[in-house]
Amino acid sequence: MSLLEIKNLHASVNGNEILRGINLTVNAGEVHAIMGPNGSGKSTLAGVLAGREAYTVTDGQVLYKGNNLFDMVPEERAREGLFLAFQYPVEIPGVNNSYFLKESLNAIRKHKGLEQLDAIDFLALIKQKVKIVEMDESFLNRPVNEGFSGGEKKRNEIFHMAVLEPMLSILDETDSGLDIDALRIVSEGVNKLRSKENATIIVTHYQRLLNYIIPDVVHVMKDGRLVKSGGKELALELEDRGYDWVHEEAGQTV
Amino acid sequence: MQVINQNIKWYQSKFEAFEQSLNGAKSTSVHTIRRDAMHRFVELGFPTTRQEEWRFTNILPITTIEFQPILRYELNGVTKKDIQRYMLDNVLQLVFIDGMFSMELSNINSHPIGITAGSLTEMSREHPETIRSYINNMVMGEENAFTTLNTAFLWDGAFISVPRGIVLENPIQLLFVATDREKVYAAQPRNFIIAGIDSQFKIVETYVGLAKNTYLTNTVTEILLCDNSIVEHDKFQIEGINAYHIGTTHVQMNAASRYTSNVISLSGSIVRNNITARFNAESAECILNGLSLGSGMQLIDNHTVIDHAKPHCSSHELYKSILDGASKGVFNGKVFVRKDAQKTDAKQTNKTLLLSDEATMNTKPQLEIFADDVKCTHGATVGQLDDEQIFYLRSRGIDLNAARDILTSAFAGDVINRITIEPFRSQVERIIHDRLNNNHTSS
Numbered sequence: 001m002s003l004l005e006i007k008n009l010h011a012s013v014n015g016n017e018i019l020r021g022i023n024l025t026v027n028a029g030e031v032h033a034i035m036g037p038n039g040s041g042k043s044t045l046a047g048v049l050a051g052r053e054a055y056t057v058t059d060g061q062v063l064y065k066g067n068n069l070f071d072m073v074p075e076e077r078a079r080e081g082l083f084l085a086f087q088y089p090v091e092i093p094g095v096n097n098s099y100f101l102k103e104s105l106n107a108i109r110k111h112k113g114l115e116q117l118d119a120i121d122f123l124a125l126i127k128q129k130v131k132i133v134e135m136d137e138s139f140l141n142r143p144v145n146e147g148f149s150g151g152e153k154k155r156n157e158i159f160h161m162a163v164l165e166p167m168l169s170i171l172d173e174t175d176s177g178l179d180i181d182a183l184r185i186v187s188e189g190v191n192k193l194r195s196k197e198n199a200t201i202i203v204t205h206y207q208r209l210l211n212y213i214i215p216d217v218v219h220v221m222k223d224g225r226l227v228k229s230g231g232k233e234l235a236l237e238l239e240d241r242g243y244d245w246v247h248e249e250a251g252q253t254v
Numbered sequence: 255m256q257v258i259n260q261n262i263k264w265y266q267s268k269f270e271a272f273e274q275s276l277n278g279a280k281s282t283s284v285h286t287i288r289r290d291a292m293h294r295f296v297e298l299g300f301p302t303t304r305q306e307e308w309r310f311t312n313i314l315p316i317t318t319i320e321f322q323p324i325l326r327y328e329l330n331g332v333t334k335k336d337i338q339r340y341m342l343d344n345v346l347q348l349v350f351i352d353g354m355f356s357m358e359l360s361n362i363n364s365h366p367i368g369i370t371a372g373s374l375t376e377m378s379r380e381h382p383e384t385i386r387s388y389i390n391n392m393v394m395g396e397e398n399a400f401t402t403l404n405t406a407f408l409w410d411g412a413f414i415s416v417p418r419g420i421v422l423e424n425p426i427q428l429l430f431v432a433t434d435r436e437k438v439y440a441a442q443p444r445n446f447i448i449a450g451i452d453s454q455f456k457i458v459e460t461y462v463g464l465a466k467n468t469y470l471t472n473t474v475t476e477i478l479l480c481d482n483s484i485v486e487h488d489k490f491q492i493e494g495i496n497a498y499h500i501g502t503t504h505v506q507m508n509a510a511s512r513y514t515s516n517v518i519s520l521s522g523s524i525v526r527n528n529i530t531a532r533f534n535a536e537s538a539e540c541i542l543n544g545l546s547l548g549s550g551m552q553l554i555d556n557h558t559v560i561d562h563a564k565p566h567c568s569s570h571e572l573y574k575s576i577l578d579g580a581s582k583g584v585f586n587g588k589v590f591v592r593k594d595a596q597k598t599d600a601k602q603t604n605k606t607l608l609l610s611d612e613a614t615m616n617t618k619p620q621l622e623i624f625a626d627d628v629k630c631t632h633g634a635t636v637g638q639l640d641d642e643q644i645f646y647l648r649s650r651g652i653d654l655n656a657a658r659d660i661l662t663s664a665f666a667g668d669v670i671n672r673i674t675i676e677p678f679r680s681q682v683e684r685i686i687h688d689r690l691n692n693n694h695t696s697s
């Protein structure tokens with residue numbers, strides 16, 4: 001059974017069809033990259049998978065671990081191991097970063113039938129995880145993302161991911177706005193968390209990231225469809241030639 | 255001008271009965287003040303929504319119910335256990351039942367040396383002239399039906415005086431408990447708080463309703479801050495759900511004094527808080543914070559007045575409301591900057607979170623500035639919980655209700671975190687948390 005199976009997915013916003021027949025299968029252990037021009041629907045796909053309410057699914061099916069993903073509310077998806085690193089992480093004034101993560105982790109643990117972590121164990125855990133993204137511990141006690149720089153917000157997303165240990169991570173342009181060092185740190189973080197059991201979908205505009213996180217498959221999204229797929233060399237070609245030359249492959253199978 | 259149907263005559267007859275019970279004490283100077291106040295009350299009558307200050311606050315039920323003024327102490331079965339939840343440990347505590355001082359429930363063992371603290375009745379017996387000199391001193395020119403009614407029936411309350419140079423480590427708590435009685439009644443405590451030169455202390459004023467029935471709390475607190483004194487004054491209001499609460503606070507600030515007020519209003523069916531703070535001298539600072547939680551049909555109104563009568567003073571104001579159900583909130587913040595009050599720094603913020611479609615907020619900043627070299631800002635926002643924030647929390651496994659709670663508590667925390675009395679702050683946090691949880695289970 002595949003971890004994620006998307007079949008002919010159509011979704012719209014305010015009556016405008018954005019996703020127009022997505023097919024994608026992701027197996028445990030794999031890393032997929034999705035590239036594509038601005039506005040092609042990459043974040044929409046990520047949002048539909050995470051359960052963002054603004055989108056209406058008009059056709060198609062998504063199976064996550066063999067179950068209908070759309071039967072689950074966003075928090076259930078998260079508890080079942082789905083994680084979205086936001087393209088624009090949300091600022092939450094007044095809510096302490098580590099408090100938020102504790103609530104989050106314990107909700108997921110409760111769902112898994114694991115006991116709640118107490119303050120001491122939790123602190124030990126996050127202090128270890130915060131090192132993975134080389135983030136200063138002071139970020140633990142700041143309000144979630146409030147006043148964080150663009151790059152700090154992205155790092156914080158990967159930090160959350162490291163603590164929550166998801167099965168399927170969708171990283172929506174986590175590399176945008178990162179300086180060279182941060183890019184390396186974030187990629188190393190993702191690589192450290194990579195295992196045979198989990199999978200990652202990376203949405204990116206830059207081939208550069210894929211030098212650090214080697215994808216198994218690279219997909220090109222155009223106008224709400226995945227129009228081409230290939231190995232990591234496809235990313236290089238896209239970087240060279242742009243997207244104009246890519247046309248939908250007949251009988252595309254992914 | 256009187257409005258028909260108001261119970262003015264009822265209070266007049268109650269006042270006559272009160273006078274008769276006083277016998278010889280009728281001719282004291284304090285009683286002259288009472289009698290004048292009664293006259294003024296009759297002249298003024300209760301306010302109506304036709305008056306600007308009461309436009310959004312319809313107090314019609316208060317003006318038509320015959321509230322029995324309470325003038326005699328009765329324990330009425332209250333035990334320490336009933337109020338444990340609201341008490342602070344090991345601090346000087348004056349407890350009042352329906353506005354009357356309760357020796358048996360108070361804790362005066364923790365009485366710090368050098369300060370005067372006790373019931374107004376007792377103080378009036380021992381130092382009548384001192385008390386007389388304070389009455390209305392601070393209310394000056396700000397009278398309305400409720401303050402005059404309170405003065406007319408002036409009998410008990412708290413008197414706290416912290417002399418020059420004394421710095422108190424522990425807070426003082428005034429705990430006003432309301433009980434159910436046979437007749438609907440009005441509890442009308444009158445409190446005086448005097449901060450001597452260079453003194454520093456914190457005071458918690460808690461109003462708790464053990465009552466399910468309707469009653470009226472009409473309380474007046476007068477505060478004087480002498481030069482260089484620093485006072486934190488936290489008011490925590492959790493009256494009964496059918497209670498009416500009119501709370502008036504008048505503050506006079508002398509040179510370089512600093513007054514901080516945190517007003518937390520959780521309960522009561524009609525609530526009106528009036529705070530008036532006046533700068534008597536330069537370089538003083540006034541901080542007014544407030545948090546109101548409304549649900550059901552509650553009406554919670556906060557009126558504040560900051561009078562920058564002198565130069566080089568600063569005021570900071572943050573009032574927040576969280577309104578659920580069909581509750582109504584009102585905020586009116588007046589800031590006067592007088593002609594001579596140069597270098598005034600005044601900032602006012604009012605933020606409201608509406609948790610339901612039926613809840614409403616009326617907010618009105620009112621800055622009247624007659625000086626030219628000043629810095630005055632104000633801002634008001636009314637909004638709902640942010641969908642994007644809710645989705646972010648949910649996408650990390652937190653369920654919808656918990657997400658709403660976390661965001662609502664964060665909104666409230668902004669005010670609660672300004673309370674610096676630690677055990678008290680946790681108490682407020684806990685009670686608010688329970689309250690927000692309750693809102694879910696009942697909606």
Ligand SMILES: Nc1ncnc2c1ncn2[C@@H]1O[C@H](COP(=O)(O)OP(=O)(O)OP(=O)(O)O)[C@@H](O)[C@H]1O
Binds near residue numbers: 038041054
């Ligand atoms: N809530 C919305 N209302 C209206 N249009 C929307 C909404 N959300 C997305 N769209 C539109 O859907 C299209 C796809 O947007 P999406 O964010 O998925 O693109 P993207 O591929 O992630 O682009 P980028 O590379 O710029 O991040 C865009 O044209 C966008 O304007």
Ligand SMILES: [Mg+2]
Binds near residue numbers: 173
């Ligand atoms: Mg995008």
